[in-house]
Each structure stands twice: as C-alpha cells, then as structure tokens.
Amino acid sequence: MASELLEALNTPLNGFLRHAVIAGLLASVSFGMVGTYIVTKRITYIAGAIAHCALGGIGFALYAKHELGWESFDPLHGALIAALASALLIGTVVLSRSEREDTVIGATWATGMATGFMFVKMVRRGGVSIESWLFGDINFVSETDLWTVAILSTGILVLVLLFHRQFVAVCFDEDFARARGVNVPLFYLLLLCMSAVTVVVLVRVVGIIMVIALFTLPAALGSRFARGLAGMMVWAIVLCALFLVVGLECSLRWNITAGPSVILVAAASYFTVLLIGKIRACRRVPSTMPGKGDAPPPD
Amino acid sequence: MSALEFKNISFSYVPGKPVLEQASFVLNKGESICIVGPNGGGKSTLIKLALGLEQPETGEILVFGSRPETMRHRVGYMPQHINFDPQFPITVIDVVLMGRLGAGLGIGPFRKSDRAAAMVALEKVDLADISTCRFSELSGGQRQRTLIARSLVGNPDLLLLDEPTTNVDQTIERQFRETLRKLSGEMSIVLVSHDLSFVSGWLEHVLCVNRDVHMHPTASIDGKTLQEIFGRDIVAVRHDHDCPPGDHVHHHG
Numbered sequence: 001m002a003s004e005l006l007e008a009l010n011t012p013l014n015g016f017l018r019h020a021v022i023a024g025l026l027a028s029v030s031f032g033m034v035g036t037y038i039v040t041k042r043i044t045y046i047a048g049a050i051a052h053c054a055l056g057g058i059g060f061a062l063y064a065k066h067e068l069g070w071e072s073f074d075p076l077h078g079a080l081i082a083a084l085a086s087a088l089l090i091g092t093v094v095l096s097r098s099e100r101e102d103t104v105i106g107a108t109w110a111t112g113m114a115t116g117f118m119f120v121k122m123v124r125r126g127g128v129s130i131e132s133w134l135f136g137d138i139n140f141v142s143e144t145d146l147w148t149v150a151i152l153s154t155g156i157l158v159l160v161l162l163f164h165r166q167f168v169a170v171c172f173d174e175d176f177a178r179a180r181g182v183n184v185p186l187f188y189l190l191l192l193c194m195s196a197v198t199v200v201v202l203v204r205v206v207g208i209i210m211v212i213a214l215f216t217l218p219a220a221l222g223s224r225f226a227r228g229l230a231g232m233m234v235w236a237i238v239l240c241a242l243f244l245v246v247g248l249e250c251s252l253r254w255n256i257t258a259g260p261s262v263i264l265v266a267a268a269s270y271f272t273v274l275l276i277g278k279i280r281a282c283r284r285v286p287s288t289m290p291g292k293g294d295a296p297p298p299d
Numbered sequence: 300m301s302a303l304e305f306k307n308i309s310f311s312y313v314p315g316k317p318v319l320e321q322a323s324f325v326l327n328k329g330e331s332i333c334i335v336g337p338n339g340g341g342k343s344t345l346i347k348l349a350l351g352l353e354q355p356e357t358g359e360i361l362v363f364g365s366r367p368e369t370m371r372h373r374v375g376y377m378p379q380h381i382n383f384d385p386q387f388p389i390t391v392i393d394v395v396l397m398g399r400l401g402a403g404l405g406i407g408p409f410r411k412s413d414r415a416a417a418m419v420a421l422e423k424v425d426l427a428d429i430s431t432c433r434f435s436e437l438s439g440g441q442r443q444r445t446l447i448a449r450s451l452v453g454n455p456d457l458l459l460l461d462e463p464t465t466n467v468d469q470t471i472e473r474q475f476r477e478t479l480r481k482l483s484g485e486m487s488i489v490l491v492s493h494d495l496s497f498v499s500g501w502l503e504h505v506l507c508v509n510r511d512v513h514m515h516p517t518a519s520i521d522g523k524t525l526q527e528i529f530g531r532d533i534v535a536v537r538h539d540h541d542c543p544p545g546d547h548v549h550h551h552g
Contacts, residue, residue, distance in 0.1 A: 040387050162406045169397045172387060176449070179350045179376045181368075181401035227433045228390045 004252040005245065017248075020138035020205055020258065023149045024244035027205075028218075030156045030198040032237030035219035036229055037191055041171040046094075046192060048212045049105045050087050051199040053112030055208050057082025058133050059119035066125045075133065076148060079203055083196035086112060091189040136207030136259030138248070145204055152197050159194060160233075167191060168229055205244070206259040214240055217266040221273055243269065300364050302328045302457050302487040303349055305512070307358035310344060318344045322358075322512040328456075331488040331501065333517075336508035342491045343379055345508060346461050349489070350376055362457065371401060375455030377446050379462045379491070385435050391445050392417050392430040398452035420448040424478060440471035447478065458488045 008014050009021065038047050061078025064070040086108050093104045120130045132140055160167070169177035170187045178184050199211050206214060222235030247262025254261075303326040311317045318341045326332055334342050347353045348360055351367030362370040375398070395417040396409050421427045424444035429437070434445060443463065450458060460479075464472045479488060480501045490502070505515045 040384065042384065165396070165400060165409060166405070168389070168393065169400055172389060172394070172397065173378070173383075175352070175378050176376065176397060177400065178352055179371065179374075179378075180397065181371045223386055223388045226388050227431070228388055228393055232388050 003249060005249040008252055015143075016139050016141055019141040019143060019146050021245070021248065023141050023146055024202070024205055024248070025241050026146075026149050026153045027198070027201045028237050028241035028244065030153045030194075030201055031214050031240045032218060032222070032235075033160045033233050034156060034191070034194045034198045035215045035240070036222065036233045036236050037167050037171055038195055039216055039219040039223065040229065040232075041191070043192075044212065044216045045102075046090055046105060047195045047199065047215050049090060049109040049112075050083050050192065050196045051203075051208050051211050052109045053086035054079040054083040054196075054199060054203060055116030055130070055133065056086075056112040056114075056119075057116075058203075058208075059116030059130060062128055062130070063119035063123055066123045066128055074144075076145060076200060076204070079133075080197065080200045082112060082115075083200055084193055087192035087196040088189060091192045095185050095188060132207070133203060134207050134209050135257060136203070136205050136210065138205055138258045141204050149201050152201050156194050156197060159190070163187065163190075164230075171229075206262055210259055210263040213263045213266055214243070217270045218243065221270055224273065224277070239266075239269070300328060301325045301361065302330070302363060303489065304361040305345075305348075305358065306360070308348065308355045308360060309357045310341075310348060310353065310355050312344075317510060319348075319355075319508075319512075320510050322508075324506060324512050324514050326487060326489065326504075328363075329487055330503040331483045331490070332504040332506050332514070333502045334489065334491045334506045334508055340509040342508050343461055345512075346376075346459050346489070346491060349459060350374065372453060373456045375450035375453060375458040375486075377450040377458075377460045377463055379465065383442075387435060389434050390431050391426060391434055391437065392421065394434050394445050395420055395430075395448045395452050398449040401453075416452050416454070417448070420452040421445075423451060423482075424448045440468070440474070443471065443475065444478075447475075451482070456486050458482065458486050460488065461491045463490070464492070 005017075005021075008017055038044055057078035057080070058075045059078075060082070061070075061073050061075040064073050064078075065075070090105055090108055093099055094101050116130060120128065166177070166182050166187050169180065169182055170184055170191070174184050177187075195215070198215070199208075202211055202214060218236040218239035219232065221239055222232040225235050226232040243266040244262055247265040248258055250256060250265060251258040251261035305322050305324050308319055308322045309317055310319045318339075322341075322345070334345065336342050344353065348355055349362060349367055351360075351371065360367055363373060367374075392414070396413060398420070399409060399413040399416065418427055418430065421430050424447050426441060426444055426448060429441070434442065437445065447460075447463065450460070464475055479490065482488065483501045488502075502517050505517055507513045507515065
C-alpha cells in the first residue's frame with residue numbers, strides 16, 4: 001500500500017507538508033535529548049507549565065501584530081519569550097524553595113493561558129484564532145519557521161554535547177553534583193530554558209496542549225529499552241521522529257487533524273509497550289514461585 | 300598540615316536553633332575518625348560544612364589548609380541519601396564517572412583517562428566486571444559499593460562518608476568495613492555512623508557530635524566509656540539512636 005504521506009510530499013503544492021515533516025524531524029533531536037533529561041529528572045509538569053505559558057506570548061504577539069501594528073513580531077517569537085520567562089520564573093522559585101513548588105507552577109500555568117486568551121479576545125480583526133496554536137496546524141509551518149526550528153535545535157544540540165555530563169549529574173544526584181563543584185542552579189535553569197525552546201520548536205505542528213506528550217512519551221519509552229542516558233536519547237529521538245511521521249501519515253490517510261493524530265500514535269505506542277511489559281511480568285511470576293520449575297521460560 | 304580543621308564553628312538552619320555551636324576539632328593528615336551522635340545532632344551538617352555546601356555563621360573551616368570550596372578536587376564524598384529514581388537508566392560506570400566532575404576543563408564527554416580511573420575505582424570495590432550493567436539492577440550492597448567507587452574515582456586525600464551502611468545487611472556491612480580499613484592506609488576517612496560497631500582499631504578517633512563536638516581517642520573507648528557517652532546501654536543507642544544530652548558525659552584523653 002502506497003504511503004499517503006510520501007505521495008503528498010511529492011505533490012508540488014504541498015510545501016507546508018514538507019515544512020512540517022522537516023520541522024518534525026529536526027525537532028525530534030531536541031525533543032529526544034531534552035525530554036530524556038526532563039523525564040529522568042521527573043519535572044515533566046514543569047515542562048507542561050512552560051508550554052502553556054507560551055500561549056501568553058502567542059496571544060500578546062497576535063494582539064501586537066494586528067492591533068499595535070508590530071508587523072514583524074511573529075507569534076513564535078512571543079511564544080519563545082513567554083516560555084523562557086516562565087522557565088526562569090518557575091526555576092528561580094523552585095531553587096529558592098521559598099514557596100510551594102506545585103502551587104507556583106499551577107499559578108504560572110493558569111496565568112500564561114489567561115493572558116493568551118485575553119489578548120486574543122482583544123483583537124478586533126476577524127479570522128484571528130488561537131485554536132491552531134492550541135492544537136497545532138501543519139498548514140501554518142512556513143519556511144521562516146523552519147529556519148527558526150533549525151537554529152534552535154542546533155543550539156540545543158551544542159549545549160547537550162558540551163554539558164551532557166553536568167546535566168546527567170544534576171538529574172541523577174543534585175547533592176553530589178554540588179559537592180563536585182557543579183553549578184547546579186545554573187544547569188537547572190539552563191535545562192528549563194532548553195525545555196522552553198524545545199516546546200516552541202514544535203508548537204506549530206502539534207500545539208501547546210499536546211506538545212508535552214512528545215516530550216515525555218518517546219523518552220519514557222526509551223528509558224525502558226536503554227541501559228544508559230545516551231542510549232535513551234537515541235531511542236527517544238528515533239521514536240519521536242517515528243511518531244511524527246506515522247502520525248502525519250494517519251492524519252492524511254484518515255483525514256484527522258495532524259496534532260492529535262501524532263499524539264495518539266505516540267500514546268498508543270506507549271500504552272501498548274506498558275501493557276506488554278505488564279503481561280510479561282505477570283507470566284514471569286508463576287515460574288519464580290517455589291516448586292514451579294527452576295528457570296523462567298525463555299521469552 | 301591538617302586534613303580537616305574546624306575552628307569555633309557555629310551553624311543553624313533556622314535562626315535561634317543552632318545545629319552546631321563553637322565546634323572545634325582537628326583531623327590530621329592520614330588519620331581517620333568516626334563521627335557519632337544522636338539524629339539531629341549535626342553529623343550530616345558537619346559533612347556539608349566540610350564540603351562547602353553550607354557556610355558557617357562563625358568560625359573557619361580548613362580542608363588541607365584552604366577553604367573547602369577550593370579543595371573539592373581532593374575530597375571524595377558519599378551522601379547519606381540518594382534520591383535515586385529506580386527507573387533512572389544509567390550504567391554503573393556512568394555513576395562512577397560523576398566523581399570525575401570538576402576535574403579538567405569540564406566540557407564535552409568524559410576522556411579515556413576518566414574512564415580508566417573509573418575502572419580502577421570499580422576494581423577497588425570488586426565491581427569491574429559489571430561496569431556496563433544498569434545501576435538499578437544491582438543489589439543494595441553493589442549500589443553501595445558503586446557509590447563508594449564514585450567517591451574514590453577522583454583519587455581523594457580525604458573521604459567523607461555520611462552513614463554509608465544505612466539500608467544494607469550485616470554481611471555487606473562487614474565487607475564494607477574491610478574495604479574502608481584497606482583504604483584508610485591511603486587517605487583520611489571521616490565516617491558518619493550511628494552504629495558504634497564501626498568504632499574499631501583502624502579509626503584513630505571518635506568524634507561525638509551533639510551541637511558541640513568532642514574528640515575521643517578510640518583506644519580510650521571501651522564498653523564503659525561508650526555507655527557513658529551515649530547513656531544507658533549500647534543496644535538502645537543502635538536501635539533508637541538515642542543520646543540524651545543529660546547522660547552525655549565526656550572523657551577527654
């Protein structure tokens with residue numbers, strides 16, 4: 001059966017689709033790497049808050065563009081600024097340990113979304129909607145966006161190559177990292193800022209609400225297959241790219257919106273692997289019971 | 300030169316509730332001590348101060364004659380708890396390599412020399428053959444030894460161990476004690492423990508910490524002295540870690 005995606009990519013009119021696929025593949029690198037840190041450090045909820053805060057920036061950028069005449073102010077730039085600001089805010093509060101962490105995260109999350117909706121509602125010009133930002137819309141991926149994605153992904157790749165050992169130490173054992181002279185607060189904030197950038201990279205394709213799934217699911221699956229963090233990253237990158245391509249294929253084949261399609265493919269894979277793991281574990285239990293054979297059956 | 304020196308150190312996490320008050324002691328190079336005392340008496344705080352992770356309110360701490368922050372490369376550290384996520388995918392050698400952080404330029408991947416040092420440290424704790432296994436798949440004792448290897452991989456001159464045998468069984472503890480005894484010839488060891496069975500021949504001193512500190516030569520510690528230090532009997536000390544200040548009598552040798 002011919003791939004709908006390949007066929008569509010070969011159609012000259014489908015420039016947007018080519019952009020979406022390239023953006024997705026480029027972004028998979030950032031998602032796999034940063035997602036690995038976020039999942040092992042167990043701060044996916046912070047990444048979720050950062051993603052939702054990006055909406056505040058998008059809303060303001062749309063308002064500024066249409067009402068204030070800031071023509072060159074792209075919503076993606078607004079998203080980047082808001083995401084980075086929220087990353088630094090949440091990170092600083094968490095590091096200071098002065099407030100309840102989850103409360104501050106929840107408050108920032110809601111403030112970001114409220115700000116976004118407020119500004120969008122203030123745009124009087126018709127046809128401006130925030131929906132495509134919430135749920136993603138591949139029709140919006142422009143060549144300029146592609147360059148933004150490429151530059152941001154390269155930046156993240158360079159940071160990971162340079163400071164992987166520090167990030168691993170901060171994720172695994174903060175106290176020990178500090179005792180070895182690692183600037184833990186700096187790397188923690190840097191990690192949150194990298195999450196912010198990564199979120200923005202794929203907001204166009206899968207949208208703010210669902211972007212967190214691409215952060216966590218490929219990395220979570222990778223952690224089941226890999227022995228170390230580097231292996232987990234490779235798995236996460238490959239799986240993220242795979243989910244995007246398969247998701248887009250399903251989207252074209254069955255005429256589903258691309259964002260939800262990609263996320264559902266990722267989620268289905270994740271839950272299937274979990275289920276298989278559970279079934280295997282259950283099968284293994286009886287064989288280890290006393291008197292029921294010495295060795296577990298080969299898988 | 301002393302390996303570790305505390306001069307009139309006072310410290311508190313909450314103002315008005317001092318954890319350490321006017322604590323002073325000297326640990327000479329090559330000597331080892333066991334720090335004992337009740338929970339909340341300031342044992343772990345003392346280790347954190349020696350690492351420069353906390354700053355004293357008054358007084359001065361010297362590690363090999365310099366400020367603790369500048370001497371971290373000569374100090375090995377094993378924390379009391381590690382908030383270890385059982386699903387964290389990391390190999391044994393990668394855990395040990397963390398002990399090489401802070402050495403060299405500090406950017407890019409670890410060098411061949413770092414990996415070689417990690418293997419040497421793993422050999423010291425008999426784990427070289429499982430260096431590529433996942434850390435989460437190890438037994439409690441193997442994890443403990445991995446963390447010891449991590450504290451040794453930087454070739455420290457001073458080793459700070461904060462309750463290293465909590466959560467391991469007695470066999471592992473015996474092996475561990477033997478490992479430490481061997482290492483004590485190469486470096487100074489500061490061992491925090493609320494288990495007094497560690498107080499044995501190769502440790503030169505016992506440091507009793509309960510807001511203030513008192514150094515006792517191990518030779519002077521017999522059953523009677525221990526009872527006097529901790530009050531009541533030793534079994535009570537081991538199991539409920541009780542060291543009532545009222546019963547706390549110090550004998551200075």
